Amino acid sequence: MFDLLKRPLEAFQDFVLLSGRAFRNVFRSPHYASDIFLQMDIIGVGSLFIVSLVGLFSGIVMAMQMARTLTRYGAQGQVGIIVSLTLVRELGPVLTALLVAGRNASGIASELGSMKVTEQIDAMRALGTDPIQKLVTPRLIATAFVLPLLTVIADFIGLVGGFLISNFMLGIASSQYWTSAWQAIEYNDIVQGLIKPFAFAIVIALVGCFYGLQTTGGTQGVGRATTRAVVVSSVWIFVLTTIIGRVFVNL
Amino acid sequence: MTRLVTPQPSTAVRFDDVSLHFGDAPGLDHVSFEIRAGEARVIYGAAGSGKSTLLKTAMGLVKPDSGRVFLLGEDITHMKERELFDLRARVGVLFQEGGLFDSLTIAENVSYPLLNQRALLEKFRANGDGRVVEDRVREALRFVELEATLEKFPSELSGGMRRRVGIARAVVTEPDLVLYDSPTAGLDPITAHTIIALILKERDLRHAATIMATHRYQDGQLMAKFRYNPNSGEIERWEPDDPRVQAGTKIFVMDRGRLTFEGTVSEFQASPDPYVRKFLNPGGA
Ligand SMILES: Nc1ncnc2c1ncn2[C@@H]1O[C@H](COP(=O)(O)OP(=O)(O)OP(=O)(O)O)[C@@H](O)[C@H]1O
Ligand SMILES: [Mg+2]
Numbered sequence: 410m411f412d413l414l415k416r417p418l419e420a421f422q423d424f425v426l427l428s429g430r431a432f433r434n435v436f437r438s439p440h441y442a443s444d445i446f447l448q449m450d451i452i453g454v455g456s457l458f459i460v461s462l463v464g465l466f467s468g469i470v471m472a473m474q475m476a477r478t479l480t481r482y483g484a485q486g487q488v489g490i491i492v493s494l495t496l497v498r499e500l501g502p503v504l505t506a507l508l509v510a511g512r513n514a515s516g517i518a519s520e521l522g523s524m525k526v527t528e529q530i531d532a533m534r535a536l537g538t539d540p541i542q543k544l545v546t547p548r549l550i551a552t553a554f555v556l557p558l559l560t561v562i563a564d565f566i567g568l569v570g571g572f573l574i575s576n577f578m579l580g581i582a583s584s585q586y587w588t589s590a591w592q593a594i595e596y597n598d599i600v601q602g603l604i605k606p607f608a609f610a611i612v613i614a615l616v617g618c619f620y621g622l623q624t625t626g627g628t629q630g631v632g633r634a635t636t637r638a639v640v641v642s643s644v645w646i647f648v649l650t651t652i653i654g655r656v657f658v659n660l
Numbered sequence: 661m662t663r664l665v666t667p668q669p670s671t672a673v674r675f676d677d678v679s680l681h682f683g684d685a686p687g688l689d690h691v692s693f694e695i696r697a698g699e700a701r702v703i704y705g706a707a708g709s710g711k712s713t714l715l716k717t718a719m720g721l722v723k724p725d726s727g728r729v730f731l732l733g734e735d736i737t738h739m740k741e742r743e744l745f746d747l748r749a750r751v752g753v754l755f756q757e758g759g760l761f762d763s764l765t766i767a768e769n770v771s772y773p774l775l776n777q778r779a780l781l782e783k784f785r786a787n788g789d790g791r792v793v794e795d796r797v798r799e800a801l802r803f804v805e806l807e808a809t810l811e812k813f814p815s816e817l818s819g820g821m822r823r824r825v826g827i828a829r830a831v832v833t834e835p836d837l838v839l840y841d842s843p844t845a846g847l848d849p850i851t852a853h854t855i856i857a858l859i860l861k862e863r864d865l866r867h868a869a870t871i872m873a874t875h876r877y878q879d880g881q882l883m884a885k886f887r888y889n890p891n892s893g894e895i896e897r898w899e900p901d902d903p904r905v906q907a908g909t910k911i912f913v914m915d916r917g918r919l920t921f922e923g924t925v926s927e928f929q930a931s932p933d934p935y936v937r938k939f940l941n942p943g944g945a
Contacts, residue, residue, distance in 0.1 A: 526757065527757045527758060527759060527760075527762075528755040528756065528757040528758065528759035529759050529760070529761055529762070531716065531721050531755060531759060532753075532755055532759030532760075532761070533761075534721055534741070534748075535719060535721065535748055535751070535753050535755075535759075536748075536772055536773045536776055536777065537745045537748065537749060537773065537776045537777035537778065537779075538776050539741065539742075
């Protein structure tokens with residue numbers, strides 16, 4: 410029993426150590442600004458299209474599905490409320506984070522994993538560079554900055570998707586849709602909708618880096634690290650959204 | 661903990677009863693030795709016997725579970741990474757897998773150690789401009805005869821060329837100790853010979869301490885019995901009875917994490933140990 414737990418516990422301990430160092434380096438020089446901007450470009454600009462697309466379709470799908478139910482209660486006009494609340498609180502952050510996890514947790518893990526197996530990480534340490542400072546911290550900062558922005562964009566485009574359906578299929582006036590959508594959102598929802606992507610970003614960057622830096626066993630190992638990074642960060646996204654959502658329900 | 665005397669400053673590397681484990685597998689098993697400034701060692705050992713681990717432990721990239729490690733006269737066993745940086749600046753290393761940064765050009769790779777190690781900034785930028793670095797990088801690439809590849813990326817070079825860039829990057833800082841991890845692995849015999857000739861040239865021109873891990877029988881023979889002649893630019897054999905043949909270069913043999921043989925080339929060749937003899941008869945038996 411103890412042996413069974415030993416490995417995951419050791420891995421978790423290593424993960425906590427890596428996270429600690431990565432956060433400490435945020436406040437320590439040298440700062441690799443160009444690496445931060447490069448990562449923002451890769452993660453942010455690179456994910457913009459797919460995040461917008463998925464945001465749009467989630468708004469469309471939600472409006473269509475909800476309209477059927479709401480019509481039954483004669484509450485068709487409420488579509489804007491439901492779309493905006495679900496998007497801002499839950500779907501926007503989670504869908505965006507899952508997409509970015511799929512694109513970038515894997516990208517980070519495979520990049521760092523290849524560097525690990527070709528001994529580039531060792532070479533960095535041998536040549537006077539702290540790989541956590543140079544590789545992990547820039548990815549952490551970039552993801553934490555970019556994911557909330559992507560989420561806001563996804564939320565907004567999702568609302569547009571909902572609007573298209575309500576306006577052209579359900580015949581709801583555009584002012585009614587936007588007013589109800591806007592008024593439904595409380596301060597609380599916005600905070601929740603921004604804290605979530607921030608937390609998810611930290612998970613995505615750190616899990617990606619962790620599995621990348623842990624890679625052993627050549628090219629096959631890189632493949633394994635990549636898969637694990639995506640699976641583990643996705644699971645953590647669901648766990649965190651539940652916990653954070655729970656906290657905000659109680660507020 | 662057999663010998664606890666503080667080593668002389670002229671110690672390049674010293675291990676005192678060093679052990680370490682990867683999970684349950686032994687990485688190093690009670691390894692002790694000392695290499696003094698200017699000496700050379702050739703480490704033989706089967707795949708997985710711990711050669712790379714030994715080299716990485718020597719420069720503090722891997723921490724031992726027990727025992728003590730000295731690098732260039734200082735005890736690095738419990739040294740923090742940031743303190744180690746200044747010491748590692750005096751060590752050059754060629755990694756087994758190359759370790760060239762594939763996002764950087766050859767010129768950037770070779771200048772990397774000069775620009776990123778605090779301890780070297782003064783040494784190579786005494787005049788306050790980047791020219792010293794640039795000249796030094798050219799010089800190092802000329803040394804390995806790859807001056808024409810400055811702006812290429814590592815992926816555009818052949819395996820042997822990448823190895824040579826790795827050597828250039830290892831020696832560009834004029835280190836006191838150079839570690840070569842399997843420099844000839846996977847190369848054809850002619851390229852392998854060129855690589856060893858470069859290693860000899862570096863050793864004999866600058867008298868840096870040299871440790872080389874290898875599988876190849878000839879590598880150790882060349883290291884022990886040949887020297888670089890600066891006049892002809894070629895490597896040539898020492899007179900067979902020259903005492904210096906035996907003095908500077910010794911052979912290590914590793915077996916499953918243990919240092920099982922340590923001696924001169926003649927002792928190596930005369931060893932009756934069947935495991936040691938494997939490295940004397942390439943091709944088996
Ligand atoms: N990072 C690591 N994690 C787990 N085990 C490792 C690690 N590095 C090395 N090992 C193990 O330690 C042992 C020694 O490995 P090492 O790389 O030092 O061997 P080697 O003599 O260099 O072999 P080769 O000739 O194949 O390069 C092997 O059993 C290897 O599997
Ligand atoms: Mg090795």
